[in-house]
Amino acid sequence: MMDQRELQYFLAVANHGTVSAAAAAVYVSQPAVSRRIAGLERKLGVRLFRRTASGMKLTPAGERVRELAQDLQNRQDRADGVLEAMRRGHQSFTVACPETTANFFIAPFIAGGAPIADIQPAHPGEVYARLSTGADMAVNTSAPPSHLRGHHLASAPVFVHFRSGDRLAAAGAEVELADVAREPVLLPGHGSAIGKTVRDTALAGRIDLALARTTSNGTMAQAMAAAGHGNAVTIEPAGFGLKSAFLIHRGRRLSIGLYAGWESDHYAAAELGGLATALGAWMQDRVPRLAGLAPRSPAAPSEHPASS
Structure with a gap:
């Protein structure tokens, strides 16, 4: 079983490609990182990296361990988020979305007091995948896949x-x-x-x-x-x-739908549903204003387990 330091150092080397870059990223010395990696390889009985002239390359066993380590890290980050939210007494979420959506919709929504602590910019084809790497909600111009909870936010003219x-x-x-x-x-x-x-x-x-x-x-x-x-x-x-x-x-x-999606088993799924409803009502007012139109009366988009 990997302890927290081994998990952190292993992922740092896997992500940065060299021990020196990993050490800088986690603010420790290079020997400290090397010792942890060597100890982890002894503990698991497999080689995790190939040492090459260009850096540290994952072995097939290392690739598999990386998947498990990243999942453990994501779970740890999620747990830390739950505990921090409990300490503060209110929720604060991370939203993944395309950069232009962040600039024109999510950032102004945050400025109005929404419980969003950070934005993860992503290309539209990668937005929903960010839910497995730390984002709490995804906002995109395509409907969420069927395994996620989903909410139609608004329709934007082209x-x-x-x-x-x-x-x-x-x-x-x-x-x-x-x-x-x-x-x-x-x-x-x-x-x-x-x-x-x-x-x-x-x-x-x-x-x-x-x-x-x-x-x-x-x-x-x-x-x-x-x-x-x-x-x-x-x-x-x-x-x-x-x-x-x-x-x-x-x-x-021509128009494009804007959607929110989140994991159905998220620890704050109910709160995310409320956030999506509030964001949808806010967008239905903002979209006509951006288009230079009079705002329409907000429709009542329904939350749904997205099925298409």
Whole structure:
């Protein structure tokens, strides 16, 4: 059985690749780390690392031990969080979400007094996986997988952003996707539901998106648009001096759902459900304001064990 120091030092070497970097990360001497690793290998009777010129490489046995060690560390971190919350007398959670979602929604929600202590930025395709590595709640533009509890927060309109001199500036408040596709289109990538929605809509409508390019996120798409590389499609309001319009297809505005997900066996599952409900009500007011619309009366999205 690994003690807490062995667990910490082993993961530090596995994650940083060298004893020197691991020692710096855990604020101890290199010999102290080396002794712990050697002692752990003797205790387990297996080699955990291969010493190479470029650093410490995990053996197959080491890879397996890393999985177990990381699970133990996650459980320890979760337990520490429970005890700290009990000591303070109130809950304080960590939320994983895409960076742009953090900037436009979660950070302002925190500023209003929400019980969120930290944000873990992640690409959309990796957000829900962060629940297994320390995050309490995930907020994303795709519905959570079926093993998680889930809550539909709000629906956000999709915008097209363009420079003031672009021909789209004369189109008004709404622009058809077929018209946007005539010029280079900059879409968020890395699992973003925006890119998928736009591409699926184009495919169904037989619209050629040959000029579409994928960027790392919505902020980068807008920066590229401001530099003259095309028109950006995002759910965030315009920046960098760009103008915007709602993106429509055959007269209907495109929109993206925003969702929260959390583990059903989380120690504070009920509290996370309440937090998701509050965040959803807040978003349903904020999204129309960001879009320049009058706020709508909040609907009552239902908490659900996500099944699709």
